[in-house]
Amino acid sequence: MHRHLAIVATAAAAGGTLYACHKLEGQLRPLDSSCAAKTVPAAINCLKKSGVTVVEGLRLDSNLVMDTMGMKAAESMPTKKLKSSSGSSRRRGVTISKEQEQQEKMWRLSAIGRYHCRDEDKFDANDMKVLERVEKEIWPVVDEFFRAEEEGMEGVYRSEMQLMTAVPGSTHQAWHKDNRGRGLSIIVPLVDFTAENGGTQLLLGSHESSCPVGSDQGAKVVIAPAGSVVAYDSRTIHRGLGNDTKKGRPALIFCYDRERTPPPGTGTAGSIGTGLQGRVLDIVSKAVGQVAAGGD
Numbered sequence: 001m002h003r004h005l006a007i008v009a010t011a012a013a014a015g016g017t018l019y020a021c022h023k024l025e026g027q028l029r030p031l032d033s034s035c036a037a038k039t040v041p042a043a044i045n046c047l048k049k050s051g052v053t054v055v056e057g058l059r060l061d062s063n064l065v066m067d068t069m070g071m072k073a074a075e076s077m078p079t080k081k082l083k084s085s086s087g088s089s090r091r092r093g094v095t096i097s098k099e100q101e102q103q104e105k106m107w108r109l110s111a112i113g114r115y116h117c118r119d120e121d122k123f124d125a126n127d128m129k130v131l132e133r134v135e136k137e138i139w140p141v142v143d144e145f146f147r148a149e150e151e152g153m154e155g156v157y158r159s160e161m162q163l164m165t166a167v168p169g170s171t172h173q174a175w176h177k178d179n180r181g182r183g184l185s186i187i188v189p190l191v192d193f194t195a196e197n198g199g200t201q202l203l204l205g206s207h208e209s210s211c212p213v214g215s216d217q218g219a220k221v222v223i224a225p226a227g228s229v230v231a232y233d234s235r236t237i238h239r240g241l242g243n244d245t246k247k248g249r250p251a252l253i254f255c256y257d258r259e260r261t262p263p264p265g266t267g268t269a270g271s272i273g274t275g276l277q278g279r280v281l282d283i284v285s286k287a288v289g290q291v292a293a294g295g296d
């Protein structure tokens with residue numbers, strides 16, 4: 001009898017814990033003004049402290065955002081989930097249009113509803129000119145971030161330049177780091193980022209090996225207007241959230257690393273570990289925050 005009671009009590013406690021974790025994971029706290037920087041030196045301080053910053057002083061003007069959305073590559077950007085054209089779909093008789101075939105060549109799927117156009121040969125000469133204009137705008141923060149180290153700009157290279165979109169109905173990405181080594185990633189929203197359309201969520205402080213778990217850190221969502229320059233240390237654990245709206249959420253992503261520490265700097269086991277670490281840090285930091293605030 002006692003054994004049965006113990007089993008029921010244990011199952012109830014486990015169910016309660018899972019429910020509480022699920023509720024905590026669902027909370028989306030916005031990145032607050034402490035991570036917003038008017039100047040590049042202020043941005044470097046935010047990057048040191050929290051691993052992320054929105055560099056307000058570098059925000060792209062609306063013409064450049066429009067030119068980016070007018071790039072040839074952007075014209076073929078998926079606006080909804082593409083039907084799978086894998087072998088099994090073909091066998092099931094799913095027909096794929098020529099346009100979709102073209103789109104699939106340009107756009108690589110990374111998770112449900114997330115598409116990336118990332119190889120430089122996919123951008124034509126005019127697109128490259130627009131991307132170079134954007135890179136010129138973000139360069140001051142890249143330059144100062146690497147010059148803060150003794151090596152300066154030695155061995156620094158652009159490891160990634162991509163146009164991506166999360167279409168309506170896309171799901172959350174797994175928590176991940178762009179690199180185990182120190183580097184800089186920059187996301188430029190091409191529409192306003194909101195919690196609903198899947199703004200980037202970052203675990204503040206997770207770029208440091210001893211990640212602090214406090215209420216002012218933890219997972220925060222970037223809510224920022226189109227053209228914002230969102231910079232984060234590549235070691236910061238982050239993910240793109242799912243898009244629950246009816247419109248796509250396009251963005252540009254630029255990553256810079258040193259040749260001696262190319263991304264991702266880890267294998268499959270490391271990535272799985274980071275995914276778990278992200279979930280645990282997210283839940284624990286929110287629970288700590290709630291206890292500190294005396295909340296429910």
Ligand SMILES: O=C(O)CCC(=O)C(=O)O
Pocket residue numbers: 110164166187198199200201238239240241251
């Ligand atoms: O879409 C985002 O907000 C984050 C993108 C990202 O982290 C990735 O594509 O690896």
